[in-house]
Amino acid sequence: MNTKVVMVEENNLDKNTIEEAGKVIREGGLVAFPTETVYGLGANALDEEAVKKIFIAKGRPQDNPLIVHVADFNIEFLVKEIPEIAQKLMKKFWPGPLTLLIEKSGVVPETTTAGLSTVGIRMPSNVIAKELIASAGVPIAAPSANVSGRPSPTEASRCVEDLSGRVDFILGGGVCEVGLESTIVDCTSTPPCVLRPGGITLDMLREIDSSIYIDPAVMKKIEGDFKPKAPGMKYRHYAPKAPMKIVRGELQKTIEKISEIVQNSIDEKKKVGILATEETKNKYLHGMIISIGSRADISSVGKNLFEALRKFDDAGVDLILAEAFEESGLGTAVMNRLKKSAGYDIIDI
Numbered sequence: 001m002n003t004k005v006v007m008v009e010e011n012n013l014d015k016n017t018i019e020e021a022g023k024v025i026r027e028g029g030l031v032a033f034p035t036e037t038v039y040g041l042g043a044n045a046l047d048e049e050a051v052k053k054i055f056i057a058k059g060r061p062q063d064n065p066l067i068v069h070v071a072d073f074n075i076e077f078l079v080k081e082i083p084e085i086a087q088k089l090m091k092k093f094w095p096g097p098l099t100l101l102i103e104k105s106g107v108v109p110e111t112t113t114a115g116l117s118t119v120g121i122r123m124p125s126n127v128i129a130k131e132l133i134a135s136a137g138v139p140i141a142a143p144s145a146n147v148s149g150r151p152s153p154t155e156a157s158r159c160v161e162d163l164s165g166r167v168d169f170i171l172g173g174g175v176c177e178v179g180l181e182s183t184i185v186d187c188t189s190t191p192p193c194v195l196r197p198g199g200i201t202l203d204m205l206r207e208i209d210s211s212i213y214i215d216p217a218v219m220k221k222i223e224g225d226f227k228p229k230a231p232g233m234k235y236r237h238y239a240p241k242a243p244m245k246i247v248r249g250e251l252q253k254t255i256e257k258i259s260e261i262v263q264n265s266i267d268e269k270k271k272v273g274i275l276a277t278e279e280t281k282n283k284y285l286h287g288m289i290i291s292i293g294s295r296a297d298i299s300s301v302g303k304n305l306f307e308a309l310r311k312f313d314d315a316g317v318d319l320i321l322a323e324a325f326e327e328s329g330l331g332t333a334v335m336n337r338l339k340k341s342a343g344y345d346i347i348d349i
């Protein structure tokens with residue numbers, strides 16, 4: 001398949017390009033596009049045949065439902081009824097990095113929701129995404145625009161890398177602001193429950209409803225036959241090619257432990273990547289060191305995490321060592337992605 005790649009600027013949007021990409025969606029094709037979280041791979045959410053193409057292009061397991069992206073608040077036709085909590089959360093956090101799970105209507109095909117009775121809906125704030133959805137005139141089902149299992153793309157070039165030849169159109173924009181996928185809240189349970197932490201933190205959600213909690217299964221390794229509520233949680237996700245270990249403990253000790261492992265690995269002729277921070281990057285003597293941001297500004301860490309993992313892949317490292325972060329605020333989402341990337345391989349010191 002020939003993939004058309006066009007770069008657009010958020011501040012100077014080329015309407016013709018948006019129209020062209022919108023038409024591809026309307027006609028049942030696939031378009032990769034930027035959102036404020038990560039790049040998405042979109043198709044008409046109401047067209048079963050179009051949605052099937054997403055699963056094929058990504059190599060995505062059939063039992064993993066897709067998030068439906070909308071450009072306005074008129075979502076009544078997609079759902080049975082909008083629970084009160086969903087209405088409050090929409091009002092407060094849309095457009096933005098928050099997906100709400102609601103009982104679906106008959107309009108949404110089973111393929112989109114992987115046979116589940118609920119549908120995940122979100123309204124992105126990224127201007128390119130919003131204009132694309134509006135131009136398509138239909139809601140857009142979009143998982144992250146990576147080949148299944150790889151780190152989510154936060155830059156256009158990574159979409160091209162993963163999806164060139166597999167999709168009709170890649171709408172390239174800038175670097176994604178948040179860099180981590182949206183927070184998912186199940187609005188069908190009482191109390192409402194977070195199934196994936198993201199840019200909208202638990203503290204922010206609790207300002208609307210103090211009973212909201214994070215599903216304890218979210219931060220743990222899923223073992224045996226356990227079926228998580230968000231099917232995607234059971235797959236090894238965001239995974240760099242090299243094995244990864246997280247070192248968790250007091251920061252100075254973390255640096256010492258990582259340095260020790262790096263030294264041992266170098267003795268074994270292994271190339272090691274270190275996921276460091278502005279505060280620690282100069283403390284390491286060996287290895288490929290990438291600072292993903294400042295500990296004083298955890299949002300910078302979220303923004304750069306996936307791209308750093310891809311850089312380690314490019315460099316062909318044999319092992320990645322990551323410093324841990326505190327599991328509070330946005331740190332919860334960062335640690336959730338790190339743990340999944342590392343397959344829950346954590347060294348506590």
Ligand code: TXA
Binds near residue numbers: 035143145182
């Ligand atoms: O920020 C985001 O949400 C990005 C951008 C493109 O919008 N999209 C994204 O999609 O991360 P994806 O497919 O990579 O992750 C969607 C997650 C999966 O874990 C899936 O299982 C879960 O959401 N999910 C979607 N619909 C669901 C539903 N009805 N019930 C339970 N989990 C659902």
Ligand code: MG
Binds near residue numbers: 144152
């Ligand atoms: Mg994904």
